Amino acid sequence: MxxxxxxxxxxxxxxxGVVTAMACALPGCFLxxxxxxxxxxxxxxxxLPGIALGYLFFGTTEPLLMLASAAxxxxxxxxxxxxxxxxxxxxxxxxMGVVFTSLFALGLVxxxxxxxxxxxxxxxxxxxxxxxxxxFTVSVGFIEVPRALLVAAVMLLVNxxxxxxxxxxxxxxxxxxxxxxxxxxxxxxxxYTLIALTASTMVAAFxxxxxxxxxxxxxxxGASARLLTNRLLPMLLVSLVVAAVCAxxxxxxxxxxxxxxxxxxxxSSGMIAAIxxxxxxxxLLLAPVNGLLPRGVHRFREAVSxxxxxxxxxxxxxRELTGDPGAGVDRQHLAGLLGGGPVLALAxxxxxxxxxxxxxxxxxxxxxxxxxxxxxLVRRHRLWETWLVEELGLRPDHVHSTAERLEHxxxxxMARSLSxxxxxxxxxxxxxxxxxxxxxxxxxxxxxxxxx
Amino acid sequence: xxxxxxxxxxxxxxxxxxxxLTGTALLGLASGVVGTFLLxxxxxxxSDALSHATLPGVVLAFLLLAALGGDARALxxxxxxxxxxxxxxxxxxxxxxxxxxxxxxxxxxxxLSTFFGFGIALxxxxxxxxxxxxxxxxxxxxxxxASMLLADAWLIAGAAALTLICVSLLFKEFRLxxxxxxxxxxxGFPVLGLDLLLMALVVLxxxxxxxxxxxxxxxxxxxxxxxxxxxWTDRLPVMTIAGGAIGMASTVTGxxxxxxxxxxxxxxxxxxxAAVLFLVSFFFGTRRGLMMKLxxxxxxxxxxxxxxxxxxxxxxxxxxxxxxxxxxQLHPYRSLSRVKLARAARRARRRxxxxxxxxxxxxxxxEGERLAARMVRSHRLWELYLITHADIAxxxxxxxxxxxxxxxxxxxxxRLEGVLREAARLPExxxxxxxxxxxxxxxxxxxx
Numbered sequence: 001m002x003x004x005x006x007x008x009x010x011x012x013x014x015x016x017g018v019v020t021a022m023a024c025a026l027p028g029c030f031l032x033x034x035x036x037x038x039x040x041x042x043x044x045x046x047x048l049p050g051i052a053l054g055y056l057f058f059g060t061t062e063p064l065l066m067l068a069s070a071a072x073x074x075x076x077x078x079x080x081x082x083x084x085x086x087x088x089x090x091x092x093x094x095x096m097g098v099v100f101t102s103l104f105a106l107g108l109v110x111x112x113x114x115x116x117x118x119x120x121x122x123x124x125x126x127x128x129x130x131x132x133x134x135x136f137t138v139s140v141g142f143i144e145v146p147r148a149l150l151v152a153a154v155m156l157l158v159n160x161x162x163x164x165x166x167x168x169x170x171x172x173x174x175x176x177x178x179x180x181x182x183x184x185x186x187x188x189x190x191x192y193t194l195i196a197l198t199a200s201t202m203v204a205a206f207x208x209x210x211x212x213x214x215x216x217x218x219x220x221x222g223a224s225a226r227l228l229t230n231r232l233l234p235m236l237l238v239s240l241v242v243a244a245v246c247a248x249x250x251x252x253x254x255x256x257x258x259x260x261x262x263x264x265x266x267x268s269s270g271m272i273a274a275i276x277x278x279x280x281x282x283x284l285l286l287a288p289v290n291g292l293l294p295r296g297v298h299r300f301r302e303a304v305s306x307x308x309x310x311x312x313x314x315x316x317x318x319r320e321l322t323g324d325p326g327a328g329v330d331r332q333h334l335a336g337l338l339g340g341g342p343v344l345a346l347a348x349x350x351x352x353x354x355x356x357x358x359x360x361x362x363x364x365x366x367x368x369x370x371x372x373x374x375x376x377l378v379r380r381h382r383l384w385e386t387w388l389v390e391e392l393g394l395r396p397d398h399v400h401s402t403a404e405r406l407e408h409x410x411x412x413x414m415a416r417s418l419s420x421x422x423x424x425x426x427x428x429x430x431x432x433x434x435x436x437x438x439x440x441x442x443x444x445x446x447x448x449x450x451x452x
Numbered sequence: 453x454x455x456x457x458x459x460x461x462x463x464x465x466x467x468x469x470x471x472x473l474t475g476t477a478l479l480g481l482a483s484g485v486v487g488t489f490l491l492x493x494x495x496x497x498x499s500d501a502l503s504h505a506t507l508p509g510v511v512l513a514f515l516l517l518a519a520l521g522g523d524a525r526a527l528x529x530x531x532x533x534x535x536x537x538x539x540x541x542x543x544x545x546x547x548x549x550x551x552x553x554x555x556x557x558x559x560x561x562x563x564l565s566t567f568f569g570f571g572i573a574l575x576x577x578x579x580x581x582x583x584x585x586x587x588x589x590x591x592x593x594x595x596x597x598a599s600m601l602l603a604d605a606w607l608i609a610g611a612a613a614l615t616l617i618c619v620s621l622l623f624k625e626f627r628l629x630x631x632x633x634x635x636x637x638x639x640g641f642p643v644l645g646l647d648l649l650l651m652a653l654v655v656l657x658x659x660x661x662x663x664x665x666x667x668x669x670x671x672x673x674x675x676x677x678x679x680x681x682x683x684w685t686d687r688l689p690v691m692t693i694a695g696g697a698i699g700m701a702s703t704v705t706g707x708x709x710x711x712x713x714x715x716x717x718x719x720x721x722x723x724x725x726a727a728v729l730f731l732v733s734f735f736f737g738t739r740r741g742l743m744m745k746l747x748x749x750x751x752x753x754x755x756x757x758x759x760x761x762x763x764x765x766x767x768x769x770x771x772x773x774x775x776x777x778x779x780x781q782l783h784p785y786r787s788l789s790r791v792k793l794a795r796a797a798r799r800a801r802r803r804x805x806x807x808x809x810x811x812x813x814x815x816x817x818x819e820g821e822r823l824a825a826r827m828v829r830s831h832r833l834w835e836l837y838l839i840t841h842a843d844i845a846x847x848x849x850x851x852x853x854x855x856x857x858x859x860x861x862x863x864x865x866x867r868l869e870g871v872l873r874e875a876a877r878l879p880e881x882x883x884x885x886x887x888x889x890x891x892x893x894x895x896x897x898x899x900x
Contacts, residue, residue: 032554037561038497045668087742088734093557094496094679098730101672105723108594112715126593126668127572212504212668213572216565223558258577267576273569280562284552292551 003259010251012134016149017247017272020208021217023156025243026163027198028218029236032226033174034191038093039078040218042100043199044211046077048107048126051203056114067151067200074199075192077103128210128269130251148208155204162197163236166190171232209269216273217243224283227290242279250275300343306408308347309377310338312356313407315366316374320432328363375435376415381407382428382435383418389429390422396429469711475605476597476703476722479664480673482612483657484699485619487674488681488692490654492630493647496679497557498542500671501564503658505541506534507571507667510592511578524584527604527663534592534659541567542651595666595719597707604663611660615653619692626650627688664703665719673699676726683737698733702726756858757796760786762805762824763831763857765816776813831857833868840875 031040050073054065077099084095133148140150163170169190173180177187198218205214225238250272258266285293314337319327335344348364351357356370366374384403388394394402410418428434490496513533517524541563548559578586591599619626628636629646637643654674661670681694706722735742764785768777779793788796797814800806805820816824834853838844844852860868 032558032561035555035557037555038500038557041500041561041564084734088683089740090679090682091491091494091496093494094491094675097496097500097671097675098679098727101669101676101723102727102730105669105672105720105727108717108720109724112717112720210572213565213569215561216569219558219561219565223554223562226554226558227552254573261577263577263580265576266573270569270572270574270576273566274573277562277566277570280566284548290553 004256009134010255012146012149013130013268014248014251016133016146016152016208017130017251017268018244019149019156020152020205021221021243021247021272022240023152023159023201024205024214024217025221025239026156026159026236027194027201029222029225029232029239030170030174030194031198032219032222033232034194037219037223038096039081039195040198040202041212041215042081042096043074043077043195044202044215044218045100046103046107047073047199047203047206048211049073049103049110050107051206052107052110052114056110067203070203071196071200073103074202075196077199078192078195126210126212127267128206128208128213130208130268130272131265133208151204152208155201159197159201162193167233170194209272213269213273216276217246220273220276220280221246224280227283227287242283246276246279247272249279303343304346304350307338307343308351309373309408311344311347311351311364312366312370312374313377313381314338315357315364316371316378316435319366326365328360328365330362331364334364376437377407379435379437380410380415380418382432383415383422384410385428385430386422386425386434387418390425399429471602471605472597472600472707472711473704475600475608476664476707477700478605478608478612479657479661480677480699480701480703480722481696482608482615482699483661483670483673484677484681484695484697485692486615486650486653486657487699488678488688488695489619489626489630489650490674491678491682492688493650496675497560497671498545498651499654499658499674501545501560501567502538502542502655503662503667503670504564504571505567506538506659506662507568507592508574509533509535509537510662511571511574511589512537514578514584514586514589515574515581518578518581518584524581525588527607530592531659531662534662535655537567538655538658542655591666592662593666593668594717595662595664595669597664597703597718597722598711600664608660608664611656615657618649618653622646622649623689623692630688665722669719669723672723672726673703676723676730677702680726680730680733680737683733683740685739698726698729702729754796754799757788757792758799758803758805759823759827759858760788760854761793761796761800762816762820763827765806765814766821766824766828776809776815778812778814780812827857830860830865833865833872834860836872837868840872 028037028040031037047070050070051066053073054069057069058065080099081092081095084090084098085092088095090098130148134146136147137144138147138150139145169180169185172183173185173187173190180187180190202211202214202218205217209217221239221243222235224242225235228238229235251268253275254266254268254271257271258264283291285291288294311334314334315329318329319325321327331344331348334348335341338344348357351370352359354369355367356373357364358367359365381403384406385396385399388399388402389396426434426436487496487499490499510530510533513530514524516533517526517529522529544563545556545559548554548562549556552559554562575586575589578589625636625641625646628639628641629643629650633643636646657674658667658670661673664670665673677699678691678695680698681691684694685691702725703722705725707718709725710716710718710721733741736744738744761782764782765777767785768781769775772781779790779797783790783793797806800820801808801814804817805823806814807817809815831853834856835846835849838849838852839846
């Protein structure tokens with residue numbers, strides 16, 4: 001039902017989107033690492049008067065001129081924020097808010113009053129019109145390329161060169177400005193150079209995506225990359241890939257998704273920003289180590305393994321209390337002790353599968369194998385209790401919950417040392433027997449024994 | 453100029469003007485008041501993410517209503533949509549800041565740009581809707597104060613009333629929250645609940661103000677007036693009222709201007725008015741304004757020069773044995789121009805610290821001698837302290853002591869004296885100790 005039409009025009013649109021996004025992603029990474037992502041937002045708003053004033057004074061929308069005047073206003077923004085913050089004592093976020101809204105308002109008024117004609121309307125600058133960008137071409141050698149593509153490619157090149165040349169300095173000044181200062185670098189200069197570069201890159205991107213959506217291209221690829229790696233160079237490279245992917249998928253979605261609801265194409269620049277958000281969300285959930293999903297799975301598995309051990313402990317204690325080797329516990333009872341739900345269900349399944357427990361009717365019983373593991377666990381619990389009371393002088397009725405947690409993370413070496421430290425006592429502070437590990441096999445269990 | 457003249461507007465003749473001015477004034481008041489707490493809670497930029505995140509909500513509500521055949525321009529429903537996605541955006545910022553390793557400003561930037569992008573994409577779809585015109589949706593982005601209807605004004609009035617009631621009832625709680633949220637929790641106030649209520653008020657003001665100022669600029673109404681008010685006062689009640697007043701003044705001035713002159717967008721003019729008020733406060737604010745700070749610095753520099761003059765005169769008397777001194781004799785002591793020295797001497801004479809015996813020759817008055825003794829005492833005590841306890845060579849302590857002698861208070865001097873006496877340093881060096889207790893029965897007692 002999706003009518004997929006791909007015109008030569010779309011090639012250009014995607015090319016412009018990809019190059020622009022990549023050009024933006026690079027300075028964005030550094031802004032983000034400096035904790036100044038919102039300065040990007042401030043500059044994105046504030047270049048509006050820069051463009052308007054440039055047009056007002058020079059009467060053209062010549063790209064180079066626009067870049068220069070916007071870069072100047074970008075620098076001015078960063079500088080004014082610092083002045084308000086340092087001299088006026090205004091909190092930095094608020095200072096940004098004051099500066100960029102004022103400048104943006106000034107830009108709106110200027111454009112309405114002075115330059116209200118073909119080339120400069122506020123909407124174009126704010127929303128961007130990537131669909132129209134291929135229409136304005138310049139000839140390079142013997143081929144015609146869209147002007148926006150050329151400008152973005154130049155900015156990408158400049159950014160890559162700048163980062164390649166000053167990689168060490170940038171890294172130093174971003175991660176440890178005070179050290180950089182004492183080592184004789186000039187973090188301030190690096191900072192303002194970066195701001196100027198960011199501002200010009202953003203202006204270069206306006207034609208394609210508009211001033212506010214450019215923020216998505218600036219920050220989102222870097223933020224996604226940040227979740228995927230801890231190293232600067234890989235982060236930069238990953239951010240380039242993410243940027244390209246967002247641009248391609250964004251445009252594709254813009255020309256296909258609205259058809260599902262029976263509409264024509266949606267705004268590509270808007271869609272690219274929205275898709276960036278989706279990509280970011282995907283990375284946030286699925287990132288191999290730090291993703292929310294892998295982290296959740298890891299935690300769940302930990303929980304299952306702890307509950308498995310607790311089941312063994314509970315079965316052992318029941319047997320000890322009743323003195324009946326055939327005593328078992330039913331599921332309802334276990335759920336009351338350890339909390340029910342899928343964690344308990346999985347733990348029981350695992351214990352049954354590894355033959356540590358068996359099932360007779362409704363009750364669960366320890367097998368011989370399971371008993372060994374259970375003894376080990378209970379031994380550790382009681383060793384800890386003894387040690388906590390004897391050595392740390394805690395009250396006997398206060399140590400149970402601590403021992404309950406420590407028993408799961410005690411290595412064989414630790415258990416041996418505990419046993420030595422408590423002088424091989426046979427009973428714990430509550431006069432319960434500390435189970436011995438027979439035939440000299442003192443705590444020599446392996447992870448396999450505990451069923452992990 | 454085809455609009456009404458300023459005089460016509462100010463006389464509030466036109467019904468429309470009355471509505472617009474009342475509505476915008478109330479909006480400015482409410483946002484200034486709420487913004488005060490937002491600013492002090494250091495969450496000013498959160499409102500920026502919030503306001504941008506309202507766009508997809510507005511457009512989604514419009515699309516839904518259009519699809520269901522309802523009145524797609526029913527303002528309350530559009531605003532409800534705005535509030536829903538706005539809150540979602542704020543929630544996303546909070547969660548990202550808390551559960552990932554990204555900094556909060558990154559979270560703000562991500563939410564702001566992607567939500568807004570989604571809104572723009574939806575907007576381009578909404579413009580294809582045929583049965584209802586989506587033209588009005590643009591007003592949510594740039595604002596259109598002039599087209600305010602009576603119903604809109606009532607909506608704003610209701611929201612403003614609610615805001616003011618909440619703030620005045622919970623003033624104490626909000627104050628605690630802004631200045632010491634940890635303590636607020638410790639004494640049993642629900643910090644999370646208060647924060648949520650504050651944010652709810654921010655959402656309310658933002659959503660209500662969307663149509664008037666536009667979503668890009670509404671944040672300025674929340675930030676600029678309180679930031680300006682901060683320059684005038686250190687007291688929260690005053691700041692709250694001043695924030696509201698400045699907000700009101702900005703909205704009223706801005707709408708008047710945009711109504712009087714053609715081609716001045718109302719929202720932007722309101723922000724520019726606020727910016728001008730901010731600049732005025734920045735320079736002339738009586739509490740933290742730039743002029744005030746400079747004046748304070750200048751006054752303290754003058755004070756320091758005066759005190760230096762007195763100490764120099766004392767030391768001149770000590771070394772030469774002459775009770776009288778001339779400015780020429782004091783001049784070599786410091787790198788101070790003769791003009792400034794003469795000015796300082798004039799000030800000292802006016803304050804009755806020194807008197808002119810014959811032309812060009814001065815002696816201390818009783819008051820001046822006492823003050824000079826105190827300066828010399830604090831200078832030498834500090835020198836001694838540096839020598840004894842900081843192991844600094846005697847030849848190096850003079851400058852350090854010079855810098856600090858002007859700000860040592862009597863209680864600290866007493867402690868210095870106690871410490872030095874304990875270290876058995878004081879009696880051995882007669883000069884400072886004798887100076888300290890000499891004259892008028894010891895400055896120590898008198899200063900208490």
